[in-house]
Amino acid sequence: LPSEAGDDLLQRLRLVLAGEYEVEQELARGGMAIVYRATEVGLGRVVALKVLPPDLGLTPRAVERFKREARMVAELDHPNIIPVFRVGQSGTILYIVMKFVEGLALDAILEAQGALPVHTVLYVLRGATRALAYAHECGIVHRDIKGGNLLVDRDGRVLVSDFGVALRAADITLTVDGAVIGTPPFMSPEQCAGRRAGPQSDQYSLGIVAFQMLTGSVPFHADSLAGIMQHHFFTPVPDIGLVRDDAPEALTRILRRVLSKEAADRFPTTGEMLAAIEAIPFSDADRRESERILQQLTQGDAVARVSTRSLPALPETPTLAMNLQRAPRSRGYRLIVRGGGLAAAGLLAGAAVLWVGRASHRRGAMDPETVHPSPPPAPPAALGPSPQQAPSSRAAPGGSGRLRMLTSPPDAEISVDSRRVGVGAVFDVAITAGARRLRVRAPGYETFDTTIVIPAGGTVSLGRVALRTRGGGT
Structure with a gap:
């Protein structure tokens, strides 16, 4: 949110909350909310006032759900969760009154300090996971776990903030310049x-935070939101052992599990995740030393830095730009690959074969400047049918595979065999194995229409599919 919006909102808050709260100053701001320091007039206590500005464009249904979930959060009572005192609305302004915590957010600590000692990482994880396990048992999912929502108070205690207030994309009417829902480096693939x-999404996000505490960096970086999302979908998390030698195998094993691409491969419950973390040796001396280190860091004092090696370079995120151009001699469509070859997009030999275009035994020439490399030739008998015909559904009995892809534009409709399977992205949809007709379409764009082969027990990963605008380039 721009600072001008915050200044205007501060003045409005002081007017509408006069007599109840003295709104003093801004503490922090993000893409979804602004947090102010305020004093509750009746009790004289200092509170944190989190405000969702009216220009966020919430639907009435989203407002009601937000207030309902926030009231549920207000009933949570756990030593590692920041208490919510009140949920309020004044006109189009929604706000939450929370306990004011003297301390620092974990992301500020990591930005200044870098990687933390293993016992301190375990200390933070134990506190945060206890909070999550308790909340999940109460039916509340956080949806935005990150260092900025893990606070460390002056006593070194770990506190989770903003339970249940992360909004879903469907709740937002995007403004002209758009909005980012959630925090991409910490978002789960789903x-x-x-x-x-669900709870497994919180597990994944906390796993990213743990990776950051151990290595000093989140695992996935990219120049764009789409690039980060593609890494979450397709790129294996780097091996922590390549960065530091002292991470316990039991801890790295837990992180590998919670950072699984499939939610079903993570812990069935966060209570089980907590039990696994608490099974790692952690003494009273470790606890005292961790508290001492965190107390010093929250007060701005220096502590010894942890030496780590650099993370390995990430593979380039592939983009499949589906330019539906007429191939010169084949009277069919062709696939133009930008930003990486088909192998980079996960179309590896033995995993899946992508056959593009209308039925033809003759392939048109591919533009060498925009296609690298060309896909392997498909056997003539296996070429896809014409777009007017449904593809053959030959498959191994009872076999199924999965399709993963993102689209540009993000509102493109994805269908397989005329069945709509997603909008903007498909991650874990099961598809009957065999030749399947894939269509991606959006208003104002050329429709991408092709045949893919879904291998039984395998996954076809297409990366990001970019449609070509009608009458122009991508």
């Missing part, structure tokens, strides 16, 4: 796909 975020 969140990137716009699917429901």
Whole structure:
């Protein structure tokens, strides 16, 4: 949110909350909310006032759900969760009154300090996971776990903030310049796909935070939101052992599990995740030393830095730009690959074969400046049918595979065999194995229409599919 919006909102808050709260100053701001320091007039206590500005464009249904979930959060009572005192609305302004915590957010600590000692990482993880396990048992999912929502108070205690107030994409009317829902470096693959975020999504996000505490960096970086999302979908998390030698195998094993691409491969419950973390040796001396280090860091005092090696370079995120151009001699469509070859997009030999275009035994020439490399020739008998015909559904009995892809534009409809399977992204949809007709379409864009082969027990990963605008380039 721009600072001008915050200044205007501050003045409005002081007017509408006069007599109840003395709104003093801005503490922090993000893409979804602004946090102010305020004093509750009746009790004289200092509170944190989190405000969702009216220009966020919430739907009435989203407002009601927000207030309902926030009231549920207000009933949570756990030593590692920041208490919520009140949920309020004044006109189009929604706000939450929370306990004011003297301390620092974990992301500020990591930005200044870098990687933390293993016992301190375990200390933070134990506190945060206890909070999550308790909340999940109460039916509340956080949806935005990150260092900025893990606070460390002056006593070194870890506190989770903003439970239940992370909004879903469907709740937002995007402004002209758009909005980012969630925090991309910490979002689970299913969140990137716009699917429901459950307890396993919080596990994944906390795993990213743990990776950051151990290495000093989040695992996935890219120049764009789409690039980060593609890494969450397709790129294996780097091996922590390549960065530092002292990470316990039991801890790295837990992180590998919670950072699985499939939610079903993570812990069935966060209570089980907590039990696994608490099974790692952690003495009273470790606890005292961790508290001492965190107390010093929250007060701005220096502590010894942890030496780490650099993370390995990430593979380039592939973009499949589906330019539906007429191939010169084949009277069919062709596939133009930008930003990486088909192998980089996950179309590896033995995993899947992508056959593009209308039925033809003759392939048109591919533009060498925009296609690298060309896909392997498909056997003539296996070429896809014409777009007017449904593809053959020959498959191994009972076999199925999965399709993963993102689209540009993000509102493109994805269908397989005329069945709509997603909008903007497909992550974990099961598809009957065999030749399947894939269509991607959006208003104002050329429709991409092709045949893919879904291998039984395998996954076809297409990366990002970019449609070509009608009458122009991509």
